[in-house]
Amino acid sequence: MNATTKGLFINGEWIVKDRTYPLYSPYRGALLANISKADTADVNVAIEGAYEAFQQMKEMPAHQRSAILYRVVELMRERKEELATIIAQEAGKPIKTARGEIDRTIVTYQFAAEEAKRIYGETIPMDAAPGGENRLGMTWREPLGVVAAITPFNFPFNLVAHKLGPAFAAGNTVVLKPANQTPLSALKMAEIFDEAGLPKGALQIVTGSGAEIGDPLVTDNRVKKVTFTGSAEVGKDIKAKAGLKKVTLELGSNSAVIVQPNVPLERVISRCVEGAFVYSGQVCISLQRIYVHEDIYEDFCKRFTEQSKTLKIGDPLDENTNISAMIHSKEIDRIETWVKEAEEGGAKVALGGSRQNTVFEPTILLDVNGKMKVACKEVFAPVVSIMPYKDLDEAIGFVNDSVYGLNVGVYSTNIDEAFYAARKIESGAIIINDIPTFRVDHMPYGGVKESGYGREGIKYAVEEMTELKFVSVKTFL
Structure with a gap:
């Protein structure tokens, strides 16, 4: 991958495409990079890779998932100024505000690292109902599988963290489609997660046209959840196409x-x-x-x-x-x-x-x-x-x-x-x-009416990214 053309991140490798689009800085209009444009075949490969990597993530002990996320926190702390500069360049966010976003992003991944170790179930008093005597009941939470994450331009590090952090904490894998104007921050996080030891294939990043690759991401049966932040119009379309998948939508507001x-x-x-x-x-x-x-x-x-x-x-x-x-x-x-x-x-x-x-x-x-x-x-x-x-x-x-x-x-x-x-x-x-x-970033966050569906905030997002399983045991005593 040369200095001016950025590739897709698929199965731990950088894939530079012939089709690219130019990325310009919003303030001065300077060319920042040429960004590879994924097609439906690339999306299929990314989903398949995430689907295969899920077994490893699912079986990974919680302390290992937590350690990877803590390592991400350490790496981001070491590179704070570099990361803030990326935001300022590609998103036009004032550098002081960009530094604040990086500080928040670090906290978000830290919360995710902590939450990986406290994904609890509960015991159920089975004898509260007639016929439940001599039975034990319990619940636990299991990861869903492949999560499709679609993120906006305005918080290109922190809103990505609100998708990746809880997904990895719970043991899922992610195919990420970042906003066209802010792909550099997402691609930088691919480098950081790779260095932190995330298994190959657990994070896939496809860049390019949402109109071209959005539907394959949302409708593929191997994808078990879609999490989206963006406009109400697009959010409604995603919900209509997602079928029985779990969906979290963070949409518009006029606060x-x-x-x-x-x-x-x-x-x-x-x-x-x-x-x-x-x-x-x-x-x-x-x-x-x-x-x-x-x-x-x-x-x-x-x-x-x-x-x-x-x-x-x-x-x-x-x-x-x-x-x-x-x-x-x-x-x-x-x-x-x-x-x-x-x-x-x-x-x-x-x-x-x-x-x-x-x-x-x-x-x-x-x-x-x-x-x-x-x-x-x-x-x-x-x-x-x-x-x-x-x-x-x-x-x-x-x-x-x-x-x-x-x-x-x-x-x-x-x-x-x-x-x-x-x-x-x-x-x-x-x-x-x-x-x-x-x-x-740990508070429950989400709206009513056309502002959204579901909740973010690391603990609450983990709940949305897991499936509740009930187990009952009948004793012989």
């Missing part, structure tokens, strides 16, 4: 926060600015809708706007950069259209609203109504809408008036109303006194 009166605005605003604009809003739980009580609305908007003006736009490799390139120019075209439509509908642009080459400025919209695309769809850009409300029930109604339900934040100094909101809001997670963008 909201409710800000009640009497909260410390200086602390709330700094977090909300971060939640709205980190990685140019290209985060599933990016803060998109801010509902502020009418008593503090004007003060909040003024202070939020002033703090947002301090964000620095620039090269992702610049240590001082807060906002850099969006992943594709077509995404800038899309969000420009949405902001313009909102303005034509009566919304006011308090800050930003324009592009600077490959960057879209941090944008604050006021006078937005819930029917505008910037409020009811997933923006996935550095655009946030701030809207007033009269009372908590009205704010909860605004939040719930959405096809999504992933994470929602509630700021309040009253614990009763905070828990009241937590009960009433339709969402996979309620984050009290913080932004919905908050996530640590």
